[in-house]
Amino acid sequence: MPFLDEVEAAIPALRRYAHALLRDRSAADDLVQDCLERALSRRILWRRQGDVKPWLFRILLNLCRDEHRRRAARPVLVPIDSVSEAGGSGGQEEFMNLREVHRAMGQLPEDQRAALLLVSLEGMSLGEAAQVLGIPDGTLASRLARARAALRRTTCRAPDRPDDVRGHRP
Amino acid sequence: MTERKPIDDDLLVRLHHGTAAERAELEALAARDPDIRARLTDWQRQDAAIRALYGPVAEEPVPHRQLRLFDRPARRWPRVSRIAATIGLIALGAAGGWFAARLAQPPARGADLVAEALQTHATYSVEVAHPVEVPATDEAHMIRWLSKRLGHRIAPPDLRGFGFQLIGGRVVPSATGAAAVMMYEDDIGRRVTLFVTRESGQAETEFRYSGNGAARGFWWIEDGLGCAVVGDLPVDTLRAISVSAYHDLIDA
Numbered sequence: 001m002p003f004l005d006e007v008e009a010a011i012p013a014l015r016r017y018a019h020a021l022l023r024d025r026s027a028a029d030d031l032v033q034d035c036l037e038r039a040l041s042r043r044i045l046w047r048r049q050g051d052v053k054p055w056l057f058r059i060l061l062n063l064c065r066d067e068h069r070r071r072a073a074r075p076v077l078v079p080i081d082s083v084s085e086a087g088g089s090g091g092q093e094e095f096m097n098l099r100e101v102h103r104a105m106g107q108l109p110e111d112q113r114a115a116l117l118l119v120s121l122e123g124m125s126l127g128e129a130a131q132v133l134g135i136p137d138g139t140l141a142s143r144l145a146r147a148r149a150a151l152r153r154t155t156c157r158a159p160d161r162p163d164d165v166r167g168h169r170p
Numbered sequence: 171m172t173e174r175k176p177i178d179d180d181l182l183v184r185l186h187h188g189t190a191a192e193r194a195e196l197e198a199l200a201a202r203d204p205d206i207r208a209r210l211t212d213w214q215r216q217d218a219a220i221r222a223l224y225g226p227v228a229e230e231p232v233p234h235r236q237l238r239l240f241d242r243p244a245r246r247w248p249r250v251s252r253i254a255a256t257i258g259l260i261a262l263g264a265a266g267g268w269f270a271a272r273l274a275q276p277p278a279r280g281a282d283l284v285a286e287a288l289q290t291h292a293t294y295s296v297e298v299a300h301p302v303e304v305p306a307t308d309e310a311h312m313i314r315w316l317s318k319r320l321g322h323r324i325a326p327p328d329l330r331g332f333g334f335q336l337i338g339g340r341v342v343p344s345a346t347g348a349a350a351v352m353m354y355e356d357d358i359g360r361r362v363t364l365f366v367t368r369e370s371g372q373a374e375t376e377f378r379y380s381g382n383g384a385a386r387g388f389w390w391i392e393d394g395l396g397c398a399v400v401g402d403l404p405v406d407t408l409r410a411i412s413v414s415a416y417h418d419l420i421d422a
Contacts, residue, residue, distance in 0.1 A: 004240055007240075008237075008240055011232050011236060011237075012227075012228035012229070012230075012232065013228060015227050015228060015230070015232070016224055016225060016227040016228035019224060019227045020220070020223070020224035020227075029233060029236075032236060033235060033236055033239075036236055036239050037239060038374075038392075040239055040240075041374075041376045041377070042376075042377060044377055044413075045377060045413050045416060045417070062420060066393050098219055098222060098223050101216065101219040101220065101223060102223055105220070105223075116220075117220070117224070119187055120216065120217040120220045120221070121220050121221060121224055121225065125187050125188070126183070126184060126187035126188060129187075137184070138180070141180045141181075141183045141184045142180050142183075144183045144187075145178070145179035145180045145182070145183045148179060148183070148209075148212075148213055148216065149179060151216050152209075152212055152216075155216075
């Protein structure tokens with residue numbers, strides 16, 4: 001598939017991921033816009049023969065980190081979309097309360113949320129996600145384990161056994 | 171670690187997102203251990219909830235402003251195959267690249283950035299005794315120093331794959347403040363200068379090419395940093411080095 005078509009085809013996934021990560025509609029759209037602009041202006045730098053998609057996710061996450069660095073000097077409150085706006089298809093409640101999960105996702109540190117969404121929402125393998133995040137597989141595995149355990153705790157499904165919740169890792 | 175009891179979440183995560191064989195191993199483990207089974211079931215529920223919450227955004231129509239991005243480049247770059255496009259880029263070569271840069275009229279600061287980088291390269295790359303102030307043998311100190319003066323973490327890209335070794339760095343003045351300079355050398359003494367400045371508030375530019383005489387450089391402004399890679403090298407080599415340096419710098 002030609003480069004431009006591949007980028008265009010990735011837009012829905014980029015939007016889905018950005019919305020879930022930032023939890024703010026307009027911020028997510030801006031992020032995707034920046035990501036696409038950067039990808040198109042940098043296409044000469046796209047050197048891999050494989051998928052364009054992981055590269056796009058890397059650009060998006062890089063932009064996101066930069067934005068955080070900029071904002072660190074000037075903290076602002078980020079509005080949180082209502083759950084109904086973020087998704088809201090019914091029928092899943094038998095598994096988990098969606099509102100609860102949305103809130104729990106919001107309480108995760110952003111690096112954990114970014115990692116978990118790559119595998120659970122975008123369906124990437126551990127190796128693919130680690131490459132997108134630029135971290136070793138082992139680091140990602142611990143990060144995911146922490147995110148999973150935290151979600152489990154805040155959605156009140158954690159058992160009492162203390163060894164289920166792993167201690168802090170470096 | 172695999173022998174550890176009870177089995178920890180890290181390992182389960184690795185198996186869960188691993189190869190088919192690893193997933194089969196996990197299923198076998200889960201069949202024997204109700205606790206593992208409970209955790210897995212819970213993760214599957216988490217994933218289902220996450221997809222239900224956030225998946226529908228991908229079904230929405232893509233905003234027009236995002237689609238519009240694809241109009242202009244599509245006209246400029248006919249949708250030929252990627253291979254043909256690549257050949258075309260290579261064929262642009264020195265003269266074409268130079269022309270393209272000329273025609274594209276770089277923004278004022280971009281032109282200054284290149285001029286500063288070319289000047290720095292011309293001044294220091296010919297130095298035999300003092301091309302750099304801090305040698306690569308003291309790389310950690312160099313990184314701290316350059317990062318501090320620039321107010322941004324700077325780590326020297328690894329260009330050994332192109333046969334270029336870091337020889338060290340220095341700070342030089344630039345119109346926007348202190349500039350970090352890192353110099354590399356190959357086994358026949360050719361030198362490449364990497365020139366990095368802070369460009370707060372400057373508009374981002376595309377990856378561009380500029381040259382004057384023998385020295386030529388690729389440069390860009392992004393994320394408040396201006397970078398130029400200058401050397402007296404064939405354009406294709408310099409381009410490859412610049413692309414590699416770009417990736418190392420944004421990953422730093």
